[in-house]
Amino acid sequence: MNITANTHANTVAAMSETNRSNILQHLYHHGVSSRAQIAKALELTPAAITKITARLIEAGVIEETGDMEGMKNRRSIGLNLDVHRFHVIGVKFARSLVQIGVFDLAGAPLSLETLPTVHDDTIAETIADIHRRVERLIAADARIVAVGMAVPGPYLRKVGRIAVVSGMQGWRKVNFIEEFQRAFAVPVFIEHDARAGVLAHSLFDPDCPLEDDLAYYLIGEGVGLGVIEHGQLVNGAIGAATEIGHISIDVNGRPCDCGNRGCLERYCSASAIHAMLVEDGEIVRGAAELTHAEACARLFAACDAGDGRAVAMVREIGRYVGYGCVTIFNAYNPKRIIIGDIVAGGGRVLLDEVRRVAAERAIPEIVSSTAISLSGLDADATVAGAAAVAVTQFLERPSLFFDVT
Amino acid sequence: MNITANTHANTVAAMSETNRSNILQHLYHHGVSSRAQIAKALELTPAAITKITARLIEAGVIEETGDMEGMKNRRSIGLNLDVHRFHVIGVKFARSLVQIGVFDLAGAPLSLETLPTVHDDTIAETIADIHRRVERLIAADARIVAVGMAVPGPYLRKVGRIAVVSGMQGWRKVNFIEEFQRAFAVPVFIEHDARAGVLAHSLFDPDCPLEDDLAYYLIGEGVGLGVIEHGQLVNGAIGAATEIGHISIDVNGRPCDCGNRGCLERYCSASAIHAMLVEDGEIVRGAAELTHAEACARLFAACDAGDGRAVAMVREIGRYVGYGCVTIFNAYNPKRIIIGDIVAGGGRVLLDEVRRVAAERAIPEIVSSTAISLSGLDADATVAGAAAVAVTQFLERPSLFFDVT
Structure with missing residues (x-):
């Protein structure tokens, strides 16, 4: 009874x-x-x-x-519902790059800080730094009601751990749930980075309001994907779905830390591009001394300035990004693919090549019914996405935040 | 008002x-x-x-x-609810192979007929034959309440057309909705073949009752996939999602009718295997005179009999099927992948190789939490799946079948 x-x-x-x-x-x-x-x-x-x-x-x-x-x-x-009355913090974890932003409920960025570049042996230090900075932000702004965090995939959502982080395995030892879930005076929510990115576009992007079938294609230090299919995020049984970065584009290709060969992120992630630039030695001089993001930014600047070799390299990168789009078409058939993060800096040259490859390799019915664009949010979609994760919880579970029962 | x-x-x-x-x-x-x-x-x-x-x-x-x-x-x-009191018809369309079965609501096959092998120029004749046979079955059995049909993808579900049928483009001209939706005295429901297959396992297979995250990996004349993610079929915006057969495993590989290169179905579909056997000329003599299904059956029989070259070819096929499993892991992260249709006839030799490749190329957390098995249904999962589509509608929309309002 x-x-x-x-x-x-x-x-x-x-x-x-x-x-x-x-x-x-x-x-x-x-x-x-x-x-x-x-x-x-x-x-x-x-x-x-x-x-x-x-x-x-x-x-x-x-x-x-x-x-x-x-x-x-x-x-x-x-x-x-006054969207300016409440603020949320978004924390983006990449490999070497951690960013913390404060946003209002409509996704407008109010502040953004980038932490010192992370190395495999400074991860513990970075975690401590995040604790201090987030506490400071909460103490300084009584409007902050929640913290959202976005971490790279494959993120095992029940366990709280990242399963693979190519080139920076130290992150695998961090348990995000134990580390952060109860760390602050406001609730904390943790999501896969590209899923956070697709939520950001779904909530904050006027170009795709409440789109039912949407994909955010994150091409940063790693390559990730977030998919909303008929209004629901695709997670998979243990949270390891939509790992486009580890889908092979060549089963005999470059080996990857995940065990697979020819993983897409070995060809067009910022880390892969950085390695190409170091090997090339000419297009971006002294590339070895730069971070992945800086090296890519220099390449894209050279491309924008009309440097023929830079343009050729951005086109080659675009070709690989395009192969990924064709896989996304055939795997998820979204209405729109939004490309974001570091490599979206390739701009028009990159996008034209992506569209060319997609049109060449996909069936006409999908090509004509799927938009491919670059993220146009005011902030990076993953850090805004971390905020979107918090906003989503605020809207879906008000009793977590207020005494409304 | x-x-x-x-x-x-x-x-x-x-x-x-x-x-x-x-x-x-x-x-x-x-x-x-x-x-x-x-x-x-x-x-x-x-x-x-x-x-x-x-x-x-x-x-x-x-x-x-x-x-x-x-x-x-x-x-x-x-x-x-007496599951024997009502019957449904399932119709499976492949390329050269059409099957019609009568099932009870629990998925037990009561009869099964295979139509004469279809060629590109006999499609119209086949369609007329299906009309006649289904009408005859309905006339002979008053318990039949619905017809389910399963057609190869990419199936444009709103339009009623198949977008690509490698090697048999004639099927593209058939509009399944116009042709069949109102053709019979009972309601007709049309679904993508591998999605029908995953429904069959979800409804009829005691090994995966109401599994929330399930994939049916159809390896027949084409290669397809049906995915249930958190209890929902993954369809995509126009119905063209989960087309594993057209996801590239080698962007520089064999060209495909869909426009892509290195499509999985160019390496391990029954049609691809048939072509390999014809080229080989030794393992299955006179392969050119056989249908795809017959040629594969001979190969698998030779493998079972211990013919070394047949075993080697089945292992090679298993390797490609395994690459597909790794893609399914990374794309959808289901709890279970069930392999079915013609190529599942490769049995233990095939399955062992699939599991070996999956274990080698996927992250341990997915390998240890995902089952890979061969379909164990009494009938082929697609023809049973066509029936499952009808049963699902019977259970979900009773007012379509009875005056219950």
Whole structure:
């Protein structure tokens, strides 16, 4: 009997949270709305809306605004979720690159700091530095309600560990859940980097509002992919799905730390490009002294300046990025692929080559129905994505943040 | 006002159908159950259960059974969905191979017929033959309630057309929706072949009951994949997702009709194997005169008999099938991959090589948490899958089949 009663109570609590969340999401996506508009959109009774919104107002999550134009020209009071009233922190982990940003709920970046370049033997130091910096940010800004973190894949989401980090195995020893889940005064949420990136575009990018089938193709120090399929993130059984960087484009190709051969990220990641530049020695002089990101930035600057060899190398990189797009087409058939992170700096030259390869190698029905573009967010999609992970939780689980029950 | 009223009515109708469907699915998966057990499992009121089950009994969908052991040792009346009381037809389209089977709701094959081998210039004739045969089956068996059809991908599900059929482009001209959707006295449902296959395993295979993350890897005349990710089929925006057969394993490899190079199906499909056997000329003599399926069957028989060259060729095929598994791991990270169709005839020799390649090339966390097996269904998973598509609709949309509203 007790079990049945608890199940019933849990079900009712879950339904209330769903209703609260649906109201917050309606206000987030549609802006100021009257109670009647919300009741109609969500198919809830006016009484239920009145009750739930009263609690949300009392808890300080939403607020009433002045009169607004109502339905049938009656004036009515508007409700508002002020996206500037709450802030979230986003932390991006790459291999050598860690960034921390503060964002409002609409994804506008308010501050961004880049930590000193990480080496395999400074990972512990970097972790301690992140603790200090995030604590400092939270102490300085009472509006901060959550921290989102984005870590490279394959990220074993239940365990809290990254399974492979080519060239920087030290990261595998970090347990992100143990290290950060309860580390701060506000809740912390951890997500795979490219999945965070696709959430950022889904939430913050006016070009793909609430797109049902969207892919974020992260080409940075590693190569990753986040896919929203029919409105849901593709995770896989242990969180190791959508690892485009470790899908082989040549089963007899370059060996990879993951055990596979010919992994895409061995050909077009920033680390692979950096190695190509060091070997070349001419296009970017002294490349060995630079970070991966700096070396790529110099290559792209030379390409933009019209250096023929730089243009040829960016085209070659674009070809490999394009092979990845063809795989994404055949594996997930999204409506849109957004390319982001360091290698998106290749710009128009890169994108033209990616589109050329995709058009040549995919079936016409997919080519004509799939957009490929470069990320146009104000901040890098992964650090904004870490923030998007936090915003998503804020909208979906308000009772974690406020006493609204 | 009208719009609101209609929306409300539609919502109520949808909820009733959902409740009906949940009751049918409960009985289908759990067997004979009392009204009280159903009410508890579905969190519906006893009154609602009584009302809905009365309509289902009246319409002849379910029946009352004698007394059963109830909760708390009270005797109560059981409800039963008799899986033998209704039949469905499954039609499998491959390239040269069309099969039609009659199944009960539990997926037990009652009859199976294979049509004459299809050639590019006999497709129209084959279509007419399918019409005649299905009509005859329906006329002869009043228990048949639906027809499911499974067609090769990339299948453009809204349009009703197959986008590419390597080596047999004539199939591209067939519009399956126009041709079959309203062709028979019972409803017809069309699905991608490998997605039908994964549904068959999810519904009919005792080894993977209601598995949330499951993949069916179809290696027949073409190579396809069906993926259930967190309980949902992965379709993509236009239905062209999970096309493993057209994912490249070598971007400089063999050209494919789809426009890509190095497509997996150019290396391990039954058609590719047949071509290898014809070229070899020794392992299977006179291979050129055989169908793809016959040529493969001879190869596998020679392998089973211990012919060294046949064993070596089956191992080589297994290696390519294994590369595909590694891609499936990295792309979808399912809990289980089931290999089926013609090439699964390679048996133990093939499976051992597939597992060896997967263990060598994937990360240990995935290797240890993912099962790879051969399909063990009584009938080919695609023809059973076509039936599973029909059964799924029967369970999910009872009002399409009966007057239960």
